[in-house]
Amino acid sequence: MTSSPPSASPVAVVTGAARGIGLSTTQLFLEQGFTVVMVDRDAPELERVSSALSGTEPLVCDISEPDQVTELARELTQRHGRVDALVNNAGVADFRPLEETDYATWREVMATNLDGVFLTSQAMLPLLKAARGAIVNIASISGLRASTLRVAYGTSKAAIIHLTQQQAAELGEHGIRANCVAPGPVDTKLALAVHTAEIRAAYHDAIPLNRYGSEREIAEVIVFLCSTKASYVTGQVVAADGGFQSTGVGLP
Numbered sequence: 001m002t003s004s005p006p007s008a009s010p011v012a013v014v015t016g017a018a019r020g021i022g023l024s025t026t027q028l029f030l031e032q033g034f035t036v037v038m039v040d041r042d043a044p045e046l047e048r049v050s051s052a053l054s055g056t057e058p059l060v061c062d063i064s065e066p067d068q069v070t071e072l073a074r075e076l077t078q079r080h081g082r083v084d085a086l087v088n089n090a091g092v093a094d095f096r097p098l099e100e101t102d103y104a105t106w107r108e109v110m111a112t113n114l115d116g117v118f119l120t121s122q123a124m125l126p127l128l129k130a131a132r133g134a135i136v137n138i139a140s141i142s143g144l145r146a147s148t149l150r151v152a153y154g155t156s157k158a159a160i161i162h163l164t165q166q167q168a169a170e171l172g173e174h175g176i177r178a179n180c181v182a183p184g185p186v187d188t189k190l191a192l193a194v195h196t197a198e199i200r201a202a203y204h205d206a207i208p209l210n211r212y213g214s215e216r217e218i219a220e221v222i223v224f225l226c227s228t229k230a231s232y233v234t235g236q237v238v239a240a241d242g243g244f245q246s247t248g249v250g251l252p
């Protein structure tokens with residue numbers, strides 16, 4: 001099979017793009033002239049959303065499955081031969097303490113949140129090298145500070161922060177930058193599933209801006225970090241959290 005000619009527009013790959021922060025990031029990349037490869041394991045939703053967004057290409061992939069990620073990279077190599085921006089956004093949440101977290105749940109959270117970022121970044125490396133591209137990994141304020149809940153989620157997000165620093169150290173010589181965004185609470189399906197009324201109220205009180213963030217506010221930071229405006233920024237964690245991280249108040 002012959003390869004497609006290299007893409008004229010820059011190519012962004014966004015995982016977990018079918019909804020939430022990933023979908024908003026996709027829309028912002030489109031506004032900036034990118035071709036956006038939307039990756040998600042939710043095939044019907046991905047197809048539905050992508051068909052309404054010109055300039056996107058849906059690719060169904062469960063990023064926790066090594067074979068599927070290998071196939072994703074093969075497909076991208078054929079279609080584009082480069083990746084200018086890789087946004088490792090797909091994630092799952094579980095808000096339980098150590099004592100109540102069964103091993104299957106621990107593995108499920110780690111498989112997507114941590115293994116998925118490792119697998120996807122590694123598989124995309126030749127494509128990122130070809131473009132001297134940028135990686136943005138999505139962590140969380142839950143990876144910056146411990147809590148009495150979220151043993152699996154928080155640990156996976158803390159590990160993503162270290163993985164980002166590792167990527168920045170290792171890949172700088174190829175002109176590849178790697179940064180991390182640590183969002184505060186955002187009203188997405190993920191948050192709605194785990195934020196109880198008590199957690200919501202506590203966040204509103206503890207966040208200096210006294211509100212949840214929007215998907216767009218997180219996307220703006222992600223796309224900035226991928227852009228040439230951030231060309232000397234690598235290995236950083238940007239907390240997009242309404243000031244929560246600066247307060248020293250514990251996570252609800």
Ligand code: NAD
Pocket residue numbers: 015016017018019020021022039040041042061062063064089090091092093112116138139140141182183184185186187188189190191
């Ligand atoms: P969301 O649940 O609305 O969207 C997540 C998307 O990822 C879904 O479309 C889902 O199908 C996809 N996905 C999940 N596992 C996948 C897998 N293994 N392979 C491929 N696709 C998969 O969530 P969101 O709130 O938009 O979260 C996006 C990222 O932001 C996550 O990494 C999350 O941990 C992080 N985050 C969210 C919040 C928040 O309050 N919403 C706060 C901090 C960090």
